[in-house]
Structures are given as C-alpha cells and as structure tokens.
Amino acid sequence: MVKKCSVLIVDDEPGMTETLSDIFLEMGHDVAVAADGFEAIKMVRKRSFDLALIDIKMPGMNGVEAFREIKAICPSIKVVMMTAFALDELIEEARSLGAVDVFIKPLQIDKMGPILAMM
Amino acid sequence: MPLSMGKKILLSLLVVALIPLGVAGFIMYRATDKAMKQEVIAGLSALSASTLEHFVDYVNEKESTVSLLSRTPVVYKAMQGYERVLKQQSPADDFAALERSYRPLLRFYTHFGFSDLYLFSTRGDIVFSLLEKEWVGHNILGTYFEGTELAVVFKRAKKSSRTEVSEFKIFQPTKKPAAFIAAPIMKGRAVVGFMAFKLNTVGLYQHVKDYSGLGKTGEIVLAALDGKDIVFVAPLRHDPEAAFRRKVRLGSMAALPMQHALNKEEGAGISIDYRGKSIVAVWKYFAPMRLGLVIKQDTSEAFSLFGDLRRWLFIVAGLTLLFVLAISALVARSMTRPIRALHEGAERVGAGDLSYRVGTMQRDEIGQLSRAFDEMTLNLKRITASRDDLDREIAERKQAETKLRQSEEKLLEYSKNLETMVDKRTTALKALQRKLIMKEKLAAIGQLSSSVGHELRNPLGVIGNSVYYLNMKLKHGDATVAKHLDILSREVRRSNRIISDLLDFSRARAPALRLGDINLLLKESVSAMEIEDNITVNMSCMAEVPSFAFDGDQMHQLIVNLITNALQAMPGGGHLTLKTEVQDGSVLISIEDSGVGIPEAERDRIFDPLYTTKARGTGLGLSIVKGIVERHGGRITVKSKAGEGTTFTVRLPLEKEAG
Numbered sequence: 001m002v003k004k005c006s007v008l009i010v011d012d013e014p015g016m017t018e019t020l021s022d023i024f025l026e027m028g029h030d031v032a033v034a035a036d037g038f039e040a041i042k043m044v045r046k047r048s049f050d051l052a053l054i055d056i057k058m059p060g061m062n063g064v065e066a067f068r069e070i071k072a073i074c075p076s077i078k079v080v081m082m083t084a085f086a087l088d089e090l091i092e093e094a095r096s097l098g099a100v101d102v103f104i105k106p107l108q109i110d111k112m113g114p115i116l117a118m119m
Numbered sequence: 120m121p122l123s124m125g126k127k128i129l130l131s132l133l134v135v136a137l138i139p140l141g142v143a144g145f146i147m148y149r150a151t152d153k154a155m156k157q158e159v160i161a162g163l164s165a166l167s168a169s170t171l172e173h174f175v176d177y178v179n180e181k182e183s184t185v186s187l188l189s190r191t192p193v194v195y196k197a198m199q200g201y202e203r204v205l206k207q208q209s210p211a212d213d214f215a216a217l218e219r220s221y222r223p224l225l226r227f228y229t230h231f232g233f234s235d236l237y238l239f240s241t242r243g244d245i246v247f248s249l250l251e252k253e254w255v256g257h258n259i260l261g262t263y264f265e266g267t268e269l270a271v272v273f274k275r276a277k278k279s280s281r282t283e284v285s286e287f288k289i290f291q292p293t294k295k296p297a298a299f300i301a302a303p304i305m306k307g308r309a310v311v312g313f314m315a316f317k318l319n320t321v322g323l324y325q326h327v328k329d330y331s332g333l334g335k336t337g338e339i340v341l342a343a344l345d346g347k348d349i350v351f352v353a354p355l356r357h358d359p360e361a362a363f364r365r366k367v368r369l370g371s372m373a374a375l376p377m378q379h380a381l382n383k384e385e386g387a388g389i390s391i392d393y394r395g396k397s398i399v400a401v402w403k404y405f406a407p408m409r410l411g412l413v414i415k416q417d418t419s420e421a422f423s424l425f426g427d428l429r430r431w432l433f434i435v436a437g438l439t440l441l442f443v444l445a446i447s448a449l450v451a452r453s454m455t456r457p458i459r460a461l462h463e464g465a466e467r468v469g470a471g472d473l474s475y476r477v478g479t480m481q482r483d484e485i486g487q488l489s490r491a492f493d494e495m496t497l498n499l500k501r502i503t504a505s506r507d508d509l510d511r512e513i514a515e516r517k518q519a520e521t522k523l524r525q526s527e528e529k530l531l532e533y534s535k536n537l538e539t540m541v542d543k544r545t546t547a548l549k550a551l552q553r554k555l556i557m558k559e560k561l562a563a564i565g566q567l568s569s570s571v572g573h574e575l576r577n578p579l580g581v582i583g584n585s586v587y588y589l590n591m592k593l594k595h596g597d598a599t600v601a602k603h604l605d606i607l608s609r610e611v612r613r614s615n616r617i618i619s620d621l622l623d624f625s626r627a628r629a630p631a632l633r634l635g636d637i638n639l640l641l642k643e644s645v646s647a648m649e650i651e652d653n654i655t656v657n658m659s660c661m662a663e664v665p666s667f668a669f670d671g672d673q674m675h676q677l678i679v680n681l682i683t684n685a686l687q688a689m690p691g692g693g694h695l696t697l698k699t700e701v702q703d704g705s706v707l708i709s710i711e712d713s714g715v716g717i718p719e720a721e722r723d724r725i726f727d728p729l730y731t732t733k734a735r736g737t738g739l740g741l742s743i744v745k746g747i748v749e750r751h752g753g754r755i756t757v758k759s760k761a762g763e764g765t766t767f768t769v770r771l772p773l774e775k776e777a778g
Contacts (some may be wrong), residue, residue, distance in 0.1 A: 013577050019584030026591050084576035088628075105580035106615055109587045 005050040005119045006030040010040040010066060011082070012058045016105075020053065023109060029116070037066030044070045049077050050119050056083040056090050056102075064090050067097055080115060082107065125455040132447035137440065144436055148429065155425040156399070159416075160387040163401040166332050167414040170339055171403050173326050178284055178407040181300055181318060184231045186282045189302035189314045197221035198238050198304050198312040201246040205256060225249060228316075235317035239273060241310060251292075267291055269299050269315060276301035276313055286409045287323070287343060287352050289363055296320060296352060296363045298408060324362075327353040336396075336417035341410045342377040344369075349377045352410060357394060367393055376400040380411030389418060457485040461492055473500040561728050565625030572618040572625075579618070583611045617737055623676060624728065624739045630670030630750050637664050637706060640671065641697055644678040653692025660698040664706050667773045673747045680740040681710045681767050688714025688765060701773070705753070708769040716761040725757065744769075 007024045011017045012035055021031040032049065034040035036058050044052075052070060056063035067079050081094045084105040091102050100115055122130070188194060200217040225236050226249060238247035243260040257263060264270040272285035282302035290297035301315040327339050338356035342349050348366040355361040367374040372391045379386055380402035387401040392415060399422070400415035419426070460477050467475040473496055477489040533540075586607045593600055638661045645656060685695050693713035700707045717725060717732075724730045726745040731738030744767075748755045753771035 013581065015581035016577065016584065019581055019588060023584060023588050023591065026588060084580065085573045105576045106583035106611055107580055109584070 003116075003119055004028055004030060005116060006032070006048070008032045008034060008040060008043060008049040008052040008077075010034045010037065010052065010058070010063065011055040012036055013055070016055070016082075020107075027116070037061030037063070037069070040066050041069045041073065044073045044077070048074050051115070052077055052079045054079060054081055056081055056094070057085055062090065064093050064097070067094060067099065071097065078115070078119070080112075123455075124458065125451040128451040128454055129444075129447045132450060133443060136443040136447070140436065140439055140443075144432060148432060151428055151432075152425060155422060155428070156389075159399055159421045160401065162332070163337075163399065163414050163416065163421075164387060167401040167403050167412065170326065170329075170414060171405060171412055173329075174323075174405055174412065175407060177322065177326060181232055181316070182282050182284055182407075185300040185302045185314065185316050188228055188231075189282070189304050193221065193224055194238075194304055194314055195306055195311060197225060198246065198314070201238055201255075202240050202244075202312065205240075205244065205246050221247075222249075229319075232319050232322045233316040234319045237269070237315040237317075238304075239313040239315065241277070241312055243273060243277075243313075246312070254292075264292065268297065269301075269317075272299045272301040273313060273315060276303055276315075277310075280310055284407050287318075287341075290317075298323070324353055328356075330356060333414070333416055334420045336420045338415060340377065340413040340415065341405065342381065342413065343410050344381055349374050349381065349411070355393075365393065376402045376413045376415065377411040380404050380413055454485065457481060457489055461485070461489055464489075464492055464496070468496050468499070473503060557727060561624075564621075564729070568618075568621035569625045572622045575618055576615070579611055579614055582607070586611065620737050620739045620743065624743050624746070627746050627750075630673050630747070632668035632670060634666045634668055635671055635674075636666055637669070637674070637708065638699055640674055641678060641699070641708070644675050645682065645697065648679065648682060648686075650686065650695075651692065654686060654689060655694050657694060657696040660696070660700075662698075662700040664699050664701055665773065667706065667771070669751055669771065670747075673750070677744050677747045677769070678708075678710075680744050681769075684740060684767075685710055685712035685714065685765070688712050688716075693764070702770075704774060705770045705772050708771070709766055711764060711766040713764040716763055716765055717757065717759040718761060719759075722757060722759060726755070 007029050009017050009020045009024070009031060010033075011020075014035075017033040017035070021033050024031045032043055034043055037054075038061060040052070040054070043049075052067075054063040054067050054070075058066070063081055063083075067081065070077060071079065079094075079099050081091070081099045081102045082105060083091065083102065094102055101111075103111070197217070197220075200213070200221065204214045204217060225247070229236055229249060235251070236247070236249040237245055237254075237259075239259055240246055243258045245254045245257050245259060248254045259270050259273050267290055268285035268288050269290065272283050275283040280303050282300060285299040285301070287296060287298040289295065297320070298318040299315050300318065301313055303310040304312040304314050327341060329339070330337060333339075336356075339353070340351060340355065341353040343352050344350075345366065347369050349369060350363055351358075351361045351365045353362050355365070358365060367377070369378060373393045373395075375390050376388065381404065383404040383406075385403050387399070389397065389399050392398045392400075397418040398415045399418050400413050402414075403412045404410075405412045457477070457479055460479070464475055464477045475496065476493050478493065479486045479489040481489070586604055590601075590604050590608075593604065641661070642658065645658065650656060682695065689695070689712050694711075696709070696711040698707075698709040698711070700709075721732060725732075726741050727738075728742035729738040730742075745755055748769055748771070751771050753769060755770075756768050757765060758768070759765040
C-alpha cells in the first residue's frame with residue numbers, strides 16, 4: 001500500500017487540475033490545487049507538500065519560476081513538471097533545478113507510481 | 120658620267136664669273152701693255168732727243184771753237200811762219216823762234232776739247248802738227264792720207280771755205296778712231312791755209328757714258344756704216360771695248376735700229392740687240408758726224424713696271440679665281456646640302472622611318488620644299504597611323520565576326536537543342552516550383568500545427584486523465600464499458616502521436632549528437648512497439664557496429680516511423696527484417712517488410728511531406744525520417760516491388776565531418 005502523500009497540483013487548466021485531483025484522491029492521497037504560481041506559493045507558505053505537479057506554461061508566472069520559489073520555501077518538496085509544449089530551455093532549467101521528472105501531456109499517470117512510491 | 124648638281128653649279132658659277140673676268144683682264148692687260156710701251160718709248164724718245172742735242176751742241180761748240188780759233192791772228196801768223204819755214208823761205212833759226220812763239224799757244228788750243236792740231240797750206244801741205252811732227256812736209260792729199268777722214272774734211276773745208284766736221288772713223292795712220300774738224304785760215308777774205316783739230320774722243324765718249332734715265336740696262340749706242348757692217352764707234356755699257364771692234368751685219372736683227380738711224384730715220388721699236396736680248400730702242404740720225412744714235416734699254420727693265428703689273432694682275436686673277444671657287448663651292452654646297460638632306464629624308468621615309476624630319480630654317484625654295492616634305496611626312500605618319508587604326512579595327516571586326524559566326528553556330532546548335540533544353544528546364548522548373556510551393560506549404564503547416572498541436576495536448580491530457588480515473592473506478596465493472604475505455608485510451612494515444620508527428624516535423628531541430636549503440640537502440644525501439652502476433656521480426660543480421668554519434672531521440676523516432684510504415688504495409692501479417700552493416704565508413708540500417716510494396720510511380724514522392732497513400736496518416740512520417748537522415752549527413756533509399764515488399768535503407772556516416 002502506497003503511503004499517503006500530500007500533492008499540490010498547479011495548472012491554469014481547470015480540467016487538468018480537476019481530473020488529476022480526482023485521480024490522486026482516488027489513489028488515497030491528500031490533494032491541493034492552485035490555478036497559478038502565485039497561488040501555489042501562498043499555499044506552500046501555509047503548509048508543506050510531499051509532491052508538487054507544476055505546469056510549465058502558465059499565465060503570470062511560469063512553472064519553472066514558481067518551482068524555484070516553492071523549492072526555496074519548502075526544500076523537501078518533490079516536484080514533477082508538466083508541459084504540453086516542447087519548451088526545451090524551460091525543461092532543461094527545471095531538470096537542473098532538481099525536478100524529479102518532466103511529463104509531456106497527455107500524462108501517463110502510471111509513470112507516477114514509482115515517484116509516489118519513493119515518498 | 121653625269122655631273123653632280125654641286126659640280127654643275129660650281130662649273131656654271133665659274134664660267135659666269137671667270138669669262139667676264141678673263142675678258143676684262145685681257146683687255147686691261149692689252150691696254151696697259153700698250154700704254155706702258157708707249158710710255159717707255161716716249162721716255163726713251165725724250166732721252167734720245169736730249170742726247171742728240173748734247174751731241175749736236177758738243178759738235179757745234181767744237182765747230183764754233185775751231186772757226187773762232189782759225190780766225191785768230193796767231194793762227195794766221197803761225198801758219199805763215201811755218202809755211203815759210205817749210206818752203207825754206209825762212210832760216211832754220213826762225214823755226215826755233217816759231218816753235219817758241221806758237222807751239223805752246225797752239226798746244227793750249229787743244230785744251231778746248233781736242234787732242235791734236237794740224238795746219239795746212241792751201242794746197243794741203245802739212246806745215247804744222249802738234250803731235251805727229253814727222254807728218255810735216257807731207258801733203259794731206261797724198262797717198263798716205265788717202266781716204267782718211269782728215270783728208271776728206273780738208274777737202275770739204277777747202278771746197279766750202281767753211282768749217283767742216285768729219286765722220287768718226289778709224290784713222291789709218293794711227294789705227295785709232297778719230298774725228299776731225301777743219302776750218303779755213305783767212306786773211307781778210309782770202310784763204311791762206313787750213314787748220315784742223317782732232318777731236319778728243321774722251322769728250323765725245325763722256326756723253327755716251329751718261330746713262331742717267333736709262334736704268335741698269337739702258338745704253339747709248341753710236342754706230343757708223345762700215346761696208347756691209349755696222350760698227351759701234353763708242354764704248355758700250357755692256358762691252359766697254361766695243362768701240363770700233365764690235366760689228367753687226369747689215370740686215371741682221373741686231374743691226375735694225377742702227378740701220379734705221381743710219382738711214383736718217385727716226386723711230387722706235389722692239390728688237391733684239393747684239394747680246395741677243397729683247398730691247399726697246401729709239402733711233403735717230405746724228406747728222407754732223409753721220410752716225411746712227413740708238414738709245415735702248417732691255418725690255419725686262421723697261422717694262423719691269425709692266426711686269427709687276429702683270430704679276431699683280433695674275434695674282435689678283437688667281438686670288439679672284441680662288442675666291443670665286445670658294446664662293447661657288449659654298450653656294451653649291453649651300454644649295455646641294457639641303458637637297459642631299461632632302462634626298463636622305465626621302466630615302467629614310469621611303470624605308471619607313473616616318474619620324475624623320477629634314478628640319479630646316481632656310482627661307483628659300485629648297486627650305487620651303489623641305490618644310491613641305493616634312494609636312495608630307497607628318498601627314499603620311501598620320502595617315503599611316505589612322506591606317507594602322509583602321510587595320511586594327513578591321514582585325515577586331517574580323518575577330519568579332521568570327522565570334523559572331525561561332526555564336527551563330529552555337530545558336531543554331533542551341534536552337535536544335537532548345538526544345539530538349541526547354542523541356543528539361545520546364546521539368547526542372549516544375550520540380551522547383553513544386554518544391555517551393557511545398558516549402559511554403561510546409562512552413563505554414565509548421566506554424567499552424569505547432570500551435571494547434573500544443574493546444575490540443577491539453578484537452579487530450581484532460582481526456583486521458585478522465586479515462587484513467589474511470590478505469591480506476593470501473594476496473595471490475597462491465598466488460599463493454601472497459602472496452603470503450605480502452606478505445607478512448609487508444610484514440611487519445613493516436614491523436615497524441617499525430618500531434619507529436621506534426622510538432623516533430625515543424626520543429627526539425629538540429630540533432631544533439633551523442634555516442635551510442637545503434638543496434639541496442641533498434642532492439643529497444645522494436646521492443647517498445649506494439650507488434651501484432653502475425654508479424655515475425657527478424658533481427659538476426661545485425662553487424663557489429665562501432666559506437667558513433669547520433670541523436671538518440673531522433674534516431675528512435677526514425678526507427679519507429681519506418682517500422683510503423685512497415686507494419687502498416689503488412690495488415691495481414693508478414694515478416695519484418697531489421698539489418699545493420701558497416702560499409703565504407705558508414706552504417707547501413709535496413710528495414711524490410713514483406714508488404715504490398717510501393718508502386719514505382721509513387722516512389723519519387725513518398726518522402727514529400729503530406730504525401731500519403733494510406734487511408735489514415737498525416738503523410739509526414741517519411742518526410743520526418745528523411746529530415747533526420749539528412750541532418751545526420753546520411754542518405755535514405757527505397758527499394759520496392761509490388762506485392763513482394765519494401766526495403767528502406769538508411770546510410771549514416773560513422774565519422775561526422777568537421778563542423
């Protein structure tokens with residue numbers, strides 16, 4: 001049985017956050033959702049998360065910037081980046097900042113299993 | 120041989136200058152000669168006149184003296200006394216007295232220019248002789264004195280009862296030349312006797328020896344007839360012993376002047392004298408003594424002035440000749456030199472040296488000719504230059520013509536080939552046009568697909584998530600629902616693959632080269648693919664390929680695309696064969712299927728983007744493959760046979776070229 005984790009999902013696409021939160025809830029995890037980077041940072045400041053799924057392309061603040069902020073606030077958090085675009089520079093930056101993985105949408109949720117297992 | 124122009128000019132100038140000069144010289148010479156001779160003769164004539172006068176005066180003076188003395192009472196008395204003694208009418212002692220009284224006085228009388236004195240009786244008896252005492256008592260008319268000048272003059276004096284002068288001849292009794300003057304001794308009007316003086320020759324010769332006005336060769340000649348000869352009666356300048364010794368024959372050249380004189384003529388002329396020398400002579404008759412007087416001078420001296428003149432004339436003529444020669448030569452040269460220069464110029468110009476100039480400053484006709492010649496040469500040069508230009512132009516035109524002809528030939532050839540070429544070009548242009556259109560099309564598609572693709576991924580992702588959630592919830596539910604969830608899942612993946620193809624195609628990024636094992640990549644790619652069971656995969660012919668640099672992701676996509684195509688070509692199952700081999704520094708990757716094959720007509724276009732023969736598909740797969748191969752510096756070829764299968768062969772270089 002997988003350990004119960006707290007997961008923060010950050011995406012400006014409501015369909016994405018909604019379906020993902022349902023899936024993680026179904027899996028038995030604790031889920032929080034943020035619609036952009038600023039909101040995510042506020043939430044991380046309030047409480048800690050085990051895992052953050054952050055979309056790279058977001059209005060206002062992109063995922064990589066948000067990742068940097070969040071990581072600064074909560075260094076222990078594991079981050080998985082998501083993107084529908086092959087934004088090579090941002091992907092490379094995210095990897096260098098210590099992202100666990102970068103998933104290209106549509107997500108292969110099964111690949112999430114090993115990551116959750118590490119928690 | 121023809122004379123040269125210079126010689127002609129010289130000769131004509133000489134002729135022109137010398138003929139008048141010669142004529143004038145000759146006339147002058149002749150006139151001078153005549154005048155000179157006349158002058159000389161006039162001088163000699165004047166001299167002869169005065170000389171003759173001297174002689175006449177001399178003789179007249181002696182004659183007068185004798186006349187005077189004969190009339191003195193002393194003479195009469197002496198005459199009577201000596202006559203009486205001779206007739207012995209007086210005693211001997213009277214003779215002594217006579218001698219004492221008269222002889223000194225009579226001797227004194229001879230001092231008037233005489234050398235002897237004789238007294239004669241009227242009959243001719245010599246009663247007194249100053250020097251020849253033995254003659255006393257002899258008659259002058261006797262045989263002893265016959266023919267002597269003393270006898271002759273006595274007779275003449277007796278006949279005329281006047282003073283008479285004898286000729287000047289050899290006096291036989293003394294064998295010496297002598298002349299006598301006889302005069303009657305008068306008593307009142309009666310002749311009582313005669314007196315005779317012998318002339319002193321010294322006095323006579325004194326005048327002959329007076330050469331004043333006769334130069335160095337002139338002399339006075341006194342000559343008398345002597346039978347068939349003419350005898351010189353006085354000493355000569357050139358022969359002091361000539362008197363009565365030297366003779367010349369009558370009629371001979373040397374005798375002529377004297378002969379004329381003795382003929383009582385007066386005259387002058389040129390002749391030859393006794394010495395055989397040319398002389399100029401003037402002759403006169405010396406009447407009292409019946410002598411010929413000739414005054415002569417050697418022509419060499421008399422005409423010496425003329426000789427000088429002639430010499431000067433010759434010198435002047437010679438100098439004039441030289442001067443004329445020099446001037447003529449100068450004139451001839453001054454005329455021929457420019458002509459020669461012109462001649463040389465003509466030869467030089469004729470030989471082709473058109474830069475030659477005669478270059479003269481002369482203002483005469485030859486100078487004008489020279490300038491005209493120079494101008495002609497200049498014009499010739501200009502003409503030649505323009506002719507050269509013309510020649511050059513002609514040559515250039517000929518060259519151009521040749522080129523034109525060649526061009527025409529080429530043109531003809533081209534026109535023959537034009538149709539073929541046009542066809543070829545048209546084909547090439549069409550291909551190019553197709554490529555261009557394709558490129559533009561692709562660029563548009565690239566942009567569109569990039570944005571559409573990305574935008575589609577989000578909804579696809581949401582759908583995927585939803586399907587995943589439903590699968591979680593309905594895992595053990597209705598089988599039909601489960602089947603539909605699988606369909607949803609599959610179609611989401613397919614949609615995603617289409618989007619991925621589009622995005623890959625539009626991005627066409629440069630390969631990120633890393634060393635890798637192509638065989639391993641092939642195996643992993645095959646194992647990651649869902650291959651139906653009716654397909655047998657053969658991977659037994661994999662050569663040992665060294666690691667080489669390639670982009671793993673792109674190469675993976677290449678393999679997936681090619682295998683996907685192969686699988687799609689074998690819907691009813693078949694054989695898929697993957698091979699690698701190393702050949703000439705390249706690795707060859709072959710993917711072979713046993714499918715339907717590609718018709719030959721379509722083979723050219725299968726790599727074109729958006730070209731597809733399949734019912735489903737973007738038509739980008741092979742285009743992407745080709746792009747990847749090309750970006751790796753390789754090539755892709757296809758072999759296919761309808762109904763038997765297709766083989767794609769990718770050739771990649773093992774060593775990337777630098778850069």
